[in-house]
Each structure stands twice: as C-alpha cells, then as structure tokens.
Amino acid sequence: MSIETWQLDPTHSSIGFIVRHMVVARVHGRFTRYEGRLFTNGDLVKAQAEVKIDASSIDTQVEARDNHLRSQDFFDVAAFPRVIFHSRRVLPAGGDHYRVVGDLTIKDTTREVVLDAEFLGRVKDPFGTERLAFSARTSIERKDFGLTWNKALETGGVLVGERIDIELDVQVVKAVAVEKVA
Template sequence: MSIETWRIDTTHSSIGFTVRHMVVARVHGRFSRYEGRLFVNGDDLTGAQAEVKIEAASIDTQLEARDTHLRSPDFFDVAAFKRVIFRSRRVVAVGKDRYQVVGDLTIKDFTREVVLDTEFLGRVTDPFGTERLAFSARTSIDRKDFGLTWNKALETGGVFVGERIDIELDVQVVKAAALEKAA
C-alpha cells in the first residue's frame, strides 16, 4: 500500500487551549487559521507522520485587548514569529484506538518535545463521498519553556496568568486530492 496524504479540514476541526487566569478561573482560546498534513500508510497509524502550522496572529480569546497583548512581544511576538509549528517524530500505540503522538512543538524560536495523547475516532465517508479520518488529542505545556514568560503578581497571592497551558485538538482530515477537487 502507498502512503496517502491527508489534509486538515479546517471547517470541521478546532485547535484550542485553556490557561488559569488570576489563579481561580480559566481563559479559553483558539486559533482560527492553520493548516496541516497527515501522511498515512494504510491503516497503520503508528507509521503516520503529521505536520501542523498555526498562524499565531489568529489567536482568539474573545477579548480583543487580551488578543492584542498575546500577539505582542510579551507573548507570541507575531511580527517576528508568524507560526506555531508541530512536527511529529513517532506514533506509539497505547491501547485500542489510542496513541501517543510524539513530536516537536515550536513557538517563537523555542522547540520542545511534546506528547499528544490522541484518540482515533474513526474513518467514515461523508454524504458527499469524501473519506474522512477523525482524531482528538490533548497535551499540556509549560508556557515558560517556549519563551512566553510575561506575568504579574497578584496582591492576594499567585500570578495573573498560569504557567500550564492545556491544549486540545479535534481534527478531521480528508484526502488531499479530495480537497483540491473541491476547491
């Protein structure tokens, strides 16, 4: 069997995150512009390779002033670093339809290994004849490991922005040829 190229269907996918805010609450955010490819040899997902490129300026936390600050040099510095990039190195089966996708995450000019706990949700052909694969993945990172160090101490103790970022992906991919045909 030959290697198939799949592309993220961004209209049916999401890349989101949560972070503690002022110790007691969580802020939810997402990225609205990204692209990604998955290379799969048949049904063997342990041999798959993935690459995702996220436009850092597309960050959206539903508060424009916060988003502007997140785009600034205090955080993502989108003028200098346009993309957040993930490239897989290996996929390890850890149970039925469960995998650990190990790869390099690059934010700004910091690259660190991360492990995405991933569930394969299935393969289906939609009503329009397009074959789809679906995945859900989660990981957590320490934002300081990626140069996202801005913070403020609170008078009541703790800090304004938590260090741990929880990342969640819900992704559908379609064969690259199907997306090109639809365009």
C-alpha cells in the same frame, strides 16, 4: 502499500487551549487559521503529521487580550508568525488511543511534546470524500517556550497560569491526486 496524504479540514476542526487566570479562573482560547497534513500508509503507528498555526489568529473573545497575546510579551507574531508541530513517532496506547511524540515550535523555541490522541474513525461524507477524525490533548509549560510575561497578584499567585492545556479535535480529508498534463 502507498502513502496517503490527508489535509486538515479547518471547517470541521478546532485547536484550542485553556490557561488559568488569576489562579482561580480558566480562560479558553483558540486559533482560527491553521493548515496541516497527515501522511499514512494505513497504519497509524507509522503516520506522520505536521500542523502550522497562524499565531496571529489567536482568539480568546477579548480583543485587548488577543492583541496582548500577539505582542512581544507573548507570541510576538510580527517576528514569529507561526506555531508549528511536526510528529516524530506514534506509539500505540491501547485500542484507538495513541501517544504522538513530536516537536512543537513556539517563537524560536522547539521542545518535544507528547499528545494523548484518540482515533475517532474513518468515514465517507455525503459528497464521497474520505475523512479521518482525531482528538488529542497535551499540556505545556509556557515558560519552556519563551512565553514568560506575568504579573504578581497582591493576594498571591500570578495573573497568568504557567501550564497551558491544549485540545485538538480534527478532521482530515483524503487529498486527491492531480494528474499532470504535459
């Protein structure tokens, strides 16, 4: 069976995160610009994925916070413009559930992460384009990726939580082979 290439459809996808703020609250954010590809022969256990996120597209709906997150205190987008994920293997986890093991690079640090993923299905849209849909979740410790800025609170605890929950809901569309003309 041949390898199929699927392109991430950013119009019908989301890459978001949740982090604790001042110990008790949760701040939701997302990235608005990213690209990715999935390579598969039809067997998802043998699939490979890569995603490149424009770190400057971070959006928490508060401009001052977003600018701080883009600064050297956090993502340092001037020096490290992308967050990158490359899968290394996919493990079945029962039914349509999988554990996707891969390398996540933030700034100049790469660490292994495991995404708990669910295959949501394969469909053909009204325009004849084949689509696959997935949902995935993971958590990381931000200090593991050099995201160490914080402030202690007078009441105890810190301003920004250490754990970041990452949530992805993505659709990929089957890439159309283009014939080369001599």
